[in-house]
Ligand code: B12
């Protein structure tokens with residue numbers, strides 16, 4: 001068969017004649033693309049070009065998974081607010097599970113249709129699975145909230161969730177990466193649907209959302225993700241370090257073990273997500289809040305605040321202090337967050353995420369770190385006014401200088417190496433007051 005007569009070559013040229021070809025230089029009509037998304041089941045859609053400044057810090061990760069990306073299609077799928085607001089975790093979890101699956105299914109449908117027309121596309125997961133080999137680092141290539149904001153599908157609320165102007169925050173998000181330029185792109189909204197009512201602040205059981213907008217990633221994750229990722233690691237640790245079933249049961253109630261079974265067998269379950277539940281923002285959501293605020297507060301917010309339930313916190317964390325102060329009727333369960341540094345780099349990357357700002361009250365100190373051995377690093381950590389700052393290299397006069405062999409340090413963090421033994425062997429050395437080291441450790445309970 002002559003090359004031009006080969007069935008594959010002929011078919012490709014046929015498709016190209018119908019208006020679509022695999023030539024990446026041909027633009028895709030944006031209205032047509034959006035209609036395809038809506039017809040496939042999306043509730044809203046927007047388009048973003050990869051080159052815009054809002055995508056700058058995320059571009060490298062996106063291009064790593066799909067180098068030809070030119071256009072990002074942001075997808076919104078509505079959630080049923082009544083399910084999310086329900087005091088039963090099972091009802092709320094079902095909605096999240098379905099919501100995520102639906103947005104992934106919509107993305108798959110669009111990808112299939114575009115693929116048939118010769119357009120190269122990639123649909124990263126809306127949530128899980130994630131690139132777990134990167135744990136405890138950033139495991140997702142595309143930040144759907146950021147893309148949705150750029151696509152004008154909403155703005156980030158006080159609670160750091162995307163609020164759609166009509167549907168409120170009751171949405172799941174997805175993104176499709178496309179190898180073509182589109183004829184037109186969307187722009188961010190010119191207002192933020194967030195009402196600054198701060199109900200999200202008042203309902204979060206672990207105080208992860210501060211009134212000033214501070215977000216404690218680790219306190220949120222420790223409680224909400226009790227049955228996944230770091231919570232799962234903590235469970236494994238509890239199990240293997242128990243000498244018998246009785247000792248295991250002193251750490252895990254039977255209801256907690258079967259909860260883990262449910263997450264593993266049925267799908268991911270959350271312990272809270274209350275910040276999303278109480279948010280009254282969005283044209284189609286605001287009615288009950290505007291019409292009768294008292295009833296809204298009593299029924300939607302109060303029912304979650306009053307609920308008697310287990311709240312998972314790291315001992316000595318701001319989360320633990322918050323539950324004790326604001327929700328004394330809830331049961332504090334002390335656990336580990338499971339985020340163990342796998343390298344000195346990930347130790348420094350994680351410090352801002354793990355920082356417990358209230359535990360640093362009164363501490364104003366500069367720490368220099370020198371790591372040697374397998375990983376050589378010089379860093380400076382400044383803790384001042386309940387804030388943390390990390391710089392490359394050293395400043396001249398630190399309050400404390402820690403010098404350590406990198407492997408020994410990681411073993412110490414994993415509680416597999418005794419600090420005094422490491423100091424005796426001069427694998428870890430401290431120049432400065434040990435009191436400052438203790439204050440440092442208090443800011444990062446594990
Ligand atoms: C990481 C993540 C989390 C983290 C951090 C949340 C955050 N504010 O960024 C945790 C575990 C705390 C979390 C919790 C929840 N999440 Co979440 N999460 C994500 C994820 C994977 C990426 C978020 C992101 O890109 N943030 C944007 C960057 C710019 O935020 P940032 O503040 O600069 O950085 C934060 C993260 O990078 C994170 N981080 C940095 N390094 C590491 C390392 C690890 C190991 C982890 C886990 C996180 C992490 O900490 C930083 C500080 O907050 C997305 C899915 C996706 N692929 O986009 C869903 C997503 C944002 N989550 C979602 C939801 C629904 C939730 C929860 C309600 C729980 C639930 N039921 O699923 C809570 C709400 C908490 C809150 N108020 O934010 C939805 C949001 C929908 C919406 N309306 O906005 C998303 C979009 C999933 C989806 N497809 O719909 N989530």
Ligand code: SF4
Nearest residue numbers: 157195197198200279
């Ligand atoms: S609950 Fe209120 S403050 Fe929090 S995100 Fe929603 S509108 Fe904004």
